[in-house]
Amino acid sequence: GAVVSQHPSRVICKSGTSVKIECRSLDFQATTMFWYRQFPKQSLMLMATSNEGSKATYEQGVEKDKFLINHASLTLSTLTVTSAHPEDSSFYICSARDPGQGEDNSPLHFGNGTRLTVT
Amino acid sequence: GQNIDQPTEMTATEGAIVQINCTYQTSGFNGLFWYQQHAGEAPTFLSYNVLDGLEEKGRFSSFLSRSKGYSYLLLKELQMKDSASYLCAVMDSNYQLIWGAGTKLIIKP
Numbered sequence: 001g002a003v004v005s006q007h008p009s010r011v012i013c014k015s016g017t018s019v020k021i022e023c024r025s026l027d028f029q030a031t032t033m034f035w036y037r038q039f040p041k042q043s044l045m046l047m048a049t050s051n052e053g054s055k056a057t058y059e060q061g062v063e064k065d066k067f068l069i070n071h072a073s074l075t076l077s078t079l080t081v082t083s084a085h086p087e088d089s090s091f092y093i094c095s096a097r098d099p100g101q102g103e104d105n106s107p108l109h110f111g112n113g114t115r116l117t118v119t
Numbered sequence: 120g121q122n123i124d125q126p127t128e129m130t131a132t133e134g135a136i137v138q139i140n141c142t143y144q145t146s147g148f149n150g151l152f153w154y155q156q157h158a159g160e161a162p163t164f165l166s167y168n169v170l171d172g173l174e175e176k177g178r179f180s181s182f183l184s185r186s187k188g189y190s191y192l193l194l195k196e197l198q199m200k201d202s203a204s205y206l207c208a209v210m211d212s213n214y215q216l217i218w219g220a221g222t223k224l225i226i227k228p
Contacts, residue, residue, distance in 0.1 A: 006161075043220040044162070044206070093161050104214040105150045105169065110161035 002028050002098035006111025013084055013118055021079045021114045023094030029074035030096035034108065035067075038091045047092075050077040084118040091115055121145045123219035125207050130225045131197055139192045139205050139222045147212020153181050153192045154206040156221065162206055165192070194224075202226045 003026040013019050023033055033050040048069055049057040056069035068080040081088055095108040122144045131137040143151070150169040154162035168174055168183035168190060180193040192205055207219040 041220075043218045045218075046216070091159075095161075105167075105210050107152060107164040107167055108216070110163070113159075113161040115159070 002096075002101070002109045004094065004096055004109045004111040006094050006114055008114060009112055010115045011117070013116070015085055015118055016083055018080055018082045019084055019116060021081075021092055021094070021116075023077045023079070023096075023111050025075045025096050025098075025109075028096075028098040028100055030077075031074060031099070033071060033077040033094055033096045035069065035077075035079050036093045036095065038093060038113075044093065047079075050079075052077075081116065084116070086118045089116055089118045121209075121211065121217045123207055123209060123217055125205075125219045125222045127220070128223045128225065130227060131194075133197055133199060133226055133228050135197050136193065136195050137197060137224065139194075139207075139224065141190045141192070141207035141219055143188050143190070143207070143209045143217070143219075145209045145211045145217055148185060149210040149212065149214055151181075151183055151190050152208045152210070152216070153179075153190075154208065156204045156206055158203070165205075197226050199226050199228070 005024045007022045031052045035047045036044045037047050038044050046059050047062045050069045050071040052071045058064045071077040091113050093113040094111045097106050125141045153165040156162040166181040168181050173182045178195045183190045204221040204223045206221045208216045
């Protein structure tokens with residue numbers, strides 16, 4: 001089945017530094033990838049839609065200058081949290097659909113997530 | 120606005136059956152998904168319903184009634200490893216996923 005790989009799984013960084021999270025589709029090409037954030041005991045919240053070869057689409061309230069998204073190839077999207085602060089500590093998860101599974105309503109395949117802790 | 124409702128937490132006994140309900144109000148409908156999420160892990164896909172009725176997949180079944188804006192996930196022969204959060208998500212007319220907050224299922228021996 002379709003596999004999405006996310007790295008790193010855990011990262012601890014100091015306030016003010018930047019952190020890059022990678023998301024790769026291992027056995028399919030993804031023109032679109034989705035970045036979610038999840039706070040404890042809360043639902044997944046879509047942050048942005050990453051589009052290969054073009055600018056990402058950010059959800060309302062998400063700062064595009066703080067959460068930089070680059071989708072440079074059909075198998076890799078990166079999310080960089082710039083000038084991280086403790087309130088950015090969260091679980092970040094990427095996902096993608098396998099175009100080989102058909103329509104826009106095919107299921108999302110998730111990476112294993114990245115637990116970010118900003119001290 | 121768009122809204123997905125599911126119970127916050129449920130408790131069931133190993134070997135028993137549990138039904139997790141989900142009601143929704145969305146702008147259009149292009150299907151409903153159920154995902155399982157273990158603590159500290161990413162969600163994994165369980166089921167997809169776009170037509171009314173019951174979809175059975177092993178110990179798990181999912182039901183949909185579009186006219187009622189209602190779905191349930193039925194888990195049979197519960198095992199301890201089924202302890203997890205179960206997320207209901209509806210795809211709206213723009214093919215955007217609207218997520219419920221999840222139902223934490225606790226299985227007791």
